[in-house]
Amino acid sequence: MSTSQLGQVRSLSDSEELPPSKRPRTDATEPQISASTSTNGAQVIAISEADILKQKAAERRDRKRENRRKKQLAKLPDPCSAEDVLWKDIQVVLGQDAVNSATEVGSEFDSPFKHQEEVELEVKILGSNGDGIAVSTGSSKPWAVVVPLALPNERVRARIYRHARLHSFGDLLEVITPNNELRDSSLIRCKYFGTCGGCQYQMLSYETQLDFKRNVVVKAFKNYSNLSDEEMPPILSTVPSPLKYEYRTKLTPHFEAPPKDIRKNMKPISEKPDWLKIGFNRVGTQKVMDIEECPIATPVVNAQMAATREEVVTKVHTYKKGVSLLFRESLDTSVNIDDDSVDRLSDAFNKQICVTDPKSLVRERVGDWIFEYNAGSFFQNNNSVLLPLTDYVRNAIFPPDAPTPSTLTHLVDTYCGAGLFGIVLSPSFQKVAGIELSQDSIRFATRNAELNKISKDKISFRAGNAGEIFAVVQDFPADQTAVLIDPPRKGCDEFFIKQLLEFGPKTIVYVSCNVHTQARDVGQIMEAGRTGKAKKYTLDSVRGFDLFPQTAHVESVAVLTRVS
Ligand SMILES: C[S@@+](CC[C@H](N)C(=O)[O-])C[C@H]1O[C@@H](n2cnc3c(N)ncnc32)[C@H](O)[C@@H]1O
Numbered sequence: 001m002s003t004s005q006l007g008q009v010r011s012l013s014d015s016e017e018l019p020p021s022k023r024p025r026t027d028a029t030e031p032q033i034s035a036s037t038s039t040n041g042a043q044v045i046a047i048s049e050a051d052i053l054k055q056k057a058a059e060r061r062d063r064k065r066e067n068r069r070k071k072q073l074a075k076l077p078d079p080c081s082a083e084d085v086l087w088k089d090i091q092v093v094l095g096q097d098a099v100n101s102a103t104e105v106g107s108e109f110d111s112p113f114k115h116q117e118e119v120e121l122e123v124k125i126l127g128s129n130g131d132g133i134a135v136s137t138g139s140s141k142p143w144a145v146v147v148p149l150a151l152p153n154e155r156v157r158a159r160i161y162r163h164a165r166l167h168s169f170g171d172l173l174e175v176i177t178p179n180n181e182l183r184d185s186s187l188i189r190c191k192y193f194g195t196c197g198g199c200q201y202q203m204l205s206y207e208t209q210l211d212f213k214r215n216v217v218v219k220a221f222k223n224y225s226n227l228s229d230e231e232m233p234p235i236l237s238t239v240p241s242p243l244k245y246e247y248r249t250k251l252t253p254h255f256e257a258p259p260k261d262i263r264k265n266m267k268p269i270s271e272k273p274d275w276l277k278i279g280f281n282r283v284g285t286q287k288v289m290d291i292e293e294c295p296i297a298t299p300v301v302n303a304q305m306a307a308t309r310e311e312v313v314t315k316v317h318t319y320k321k322g323v324s325l326l327f328r329e330s331l332d333t334s335v336n337i338d339d340d341s342v343d344r345l346s347d348a349f350n351k352q353i354c355v356t357d358p359k360s361l362v363r364e365r366v367g368d369w370i371f372e373y374n375a376g377s378f379f380q381n382n383n384s385v386l387l388p389l390t391d392y393v394r395n396a397i398f399p400p401d402a403p404t405p406s407t408l409t410h411l412v413d414t415y416c417g418a419g420l421f422g423i424v425l426s427p428s429f430q431k432v433a434g435i436e437l438s439q440d441s442i443r444f445a446t447r448n449a450e451l452n453k454i455s456k457d458k459i460s461f462r463a464g465n466a467g468e469i470f471a472v473v474q475d476f477p478a479d480q481t482a483v484l485i486d487p488p489r490k491g492c493d494e495f496f497i498k499q500l501l502e503f504g505p506k507t508i509v510y511v512s513c514n515v516h517t518q519a520r521d522v523g524q525i526m527e528a529g530r531t532g533k534a535k536k537y538t539l540d541s542v543r544g545f546d547l548f549p550q551t552a553h554v555e556s557v558a559v560l561t562r563v564s
Pocket residue numbers: 378379380414415416417418419420421435436437438441464465466467486487488513
C-alpha cells in the first residue's frame with residue numbers, strides 16, 4: 001500500500017468534515033473506494049466489482065454523450081433554412097479559409113465573447129435576413145456577430161446574448177460611426193422602430209431598400225440554384241410597392257395572459273396595467289412589446305387595433321392563455337354584390353371596414369376584380385402591389401415585345417389560394433385550372449370565379465396536393481400551357497417537380513415569398529433538362545417584388561421557357 005494511496009483515502013474522509021460547498025467534487029463516475037483496518041492493523045483499500053462495472057457503464061455513457069455532442073456540432077443547418085441562409089453570409093464575412101481551419105481544429109463553437117459582454121464591431125455586410133453582420137475590432141479570432149439594425153461600414157457597440165457556429169448574436173447599443181451614405185434617421189416613421197422586430201429598413205431610402213432586396217435575390221440564386229453564369233439571366237431591379245407605408249391589410253398582434261399571481265385576485269379593470277403588452281415581439285426575442293399603432297398597416301387596421309386594445313384591457317382578467325389578435329381590412333361585406341344591379345365600383349361598395357374574427361368574410365378588390373375569402377385564410381397582405389404583380393406575370397407569359405404572337409391558351413394555377421392569379425389572368429386564356437390544399441380557399445376560389453362572371457367551362461379549382469393537378473389536366477396541350485407556381489415558404493416538393501417536368505409546360509412562372517427555396521427549385525427544374533432527364537428549360541428572368549416595404553422580406557418572380 002503506497003503512502004499516496006493512503007493519503008488519498010485520508011483526504012477523502014477529512015473532506016467529509018467540511019461543509020458540503022467546500023468539499024472536493026466527487027464525480028459520480030468514480031468507483032467508491034472504501035478504507036478499512038485489517039486484523040493486523042494494516043489499512044486495506046477495497047474497490048468492489050460492482051463499482052468497477054458501474055464505472056465502465058458511466059464511461060460508456062460519457063463516450064456516447066461526447067459522440068452525440070460531436071455529431072450535433074458537425075451537423076450543419078438544413079439547406080435553405082433561415083439558419084443556413086445566415087450561415088452562408090457568415091462564411092462570406094469570415095472567409096472560407098478561416099471557416100475551414102476553425103472546423104478542422106473543432107473550435108467553431110468557442111466564442112471569444114462572454115454572455116452579455118459589450119463589444120465594438122465593424123459591420124461588413126447586410127445579411128439576407130436584414131441584420132448587419134460584423135466582426136470584432138478587438139479580437140483576432142475569426143468570429144462574426146449578427147447585429148440587427150447595423151449597416152455595412154458602420155462601427156457599432158453591441159451586447160452579446162447568444163452564440164452559434166463561428167458567430168454570436170448581439171443587441172445594438174450604439175452606432176459609433178454611422179454610414180451616412182445609407183443611414184438617414186429622419187426617414188423613420190415609427191416610434192417603435194429599433195425595438196419592435198417587425199421592420200428592419202426604415203432608416204434606409206426606399207431605393208436602397210430595393211437595392212438590398214435585389215442583392216438577396218442575387219445571393220439566393222448563387223447559393224442555392226447550382227446554375228452556371230451562362231444559365232443565369234441578370235437579376236432585374238426590384239419592383240417597388242406603390243405604397244411604402246400604410247400598405248399592410250393584415251396585422252396579428254398578440255398578448256400574454258395575466259401572470260398567475262396577478263390573475264388570482266384580479267378584478268375587471270379599465271386602465272391598461274404595465275404588465276399587459278399588446279403588440280409584436282421585441283427585436284431578436286420572443287417577448288411581446290406594447291404597440292399602439294403600426295405605420296406600415298392601413299389606417300383602417302390601425303383604427304380597429306386601437307379600439308380592440310381598449311376592449312382587451314376590460315376583459316383581460318378573463319384570459320387564462322395568451323391570445324393572437326387578427327385585424328384584416330375588408331370592403332363592407334353587408335353590400336350584396338350578387339345582385340347585378342349593384343355598381344361594384346361605386347363609393348358605397350368601396351367602404352373599408354376591419355374584421356377581427358378569423359371566420360369572418362373578407363372582401364377585397366384587385367383592380368376591377370372582386371375576391372372573397374375567410375379572414376383567417378391566406379390572401380396577399382399588400383393590396384397596392386397586386387395589380388402590378390399580376391400585370392408583371394401576364395407580361396412574362398405574353399411578352400408585349402415578342403416577335404411572334406404567343407400560342408399559349410391554357411393556364412395551370414398551382415398553390416392557387418382563393419384564385420388570385422388564375423382569375424386575374426383568365427381573360428388571356430381559354431382554360432384555367434387551379435389547385436390548392438385548403439378546401440376552404442378552394443370554396444372561395446370557386447365562388448370568386450362566379451363573382452367575377454367567369455364560366456365554369458373556362459375555369460375550375462380543386463382541393464388537393466399541388467402535384468396532383470398534372471394528372472387532371474391531361475387534356476391541356478403542354479405546348480400551349482403556362483404553369484404558375486406560388487408555393488408556401490418551404491417551396492415545392494419532389495413529387496410536384498417530377499409531375500411538372502413530366503407534363504413539360506411551355507412556360508413556367510414561379511412566384512415565391514422565399515427566394516432561397518425558389519432558387520433551389522428552379523435549379524432542380526433546369527438541372528433535369530441539362531442532364532437529359534426531362535425537357536430543357538431556359539431561365540428567362542428573375543425579379544424581386546417588394547410586397548413588404550420597410551422590412552427585409554422580398555418576393556421573387558422567375559420565368560422559365562421550355563426549349564426542347
Ligand atoms: C403563398 S400562398 C399563394 C396563394 C395564392 N397563389 C395567392 O397569391 O393568393 C401558398 C398557398 O399554397 C397552399 N399550399 C400549401 N401547401 C400546398 C400543397 N402541398 N399543395 C397545394 N397547395 C398548397 C397554401 O394553403 C397557400 O394558400
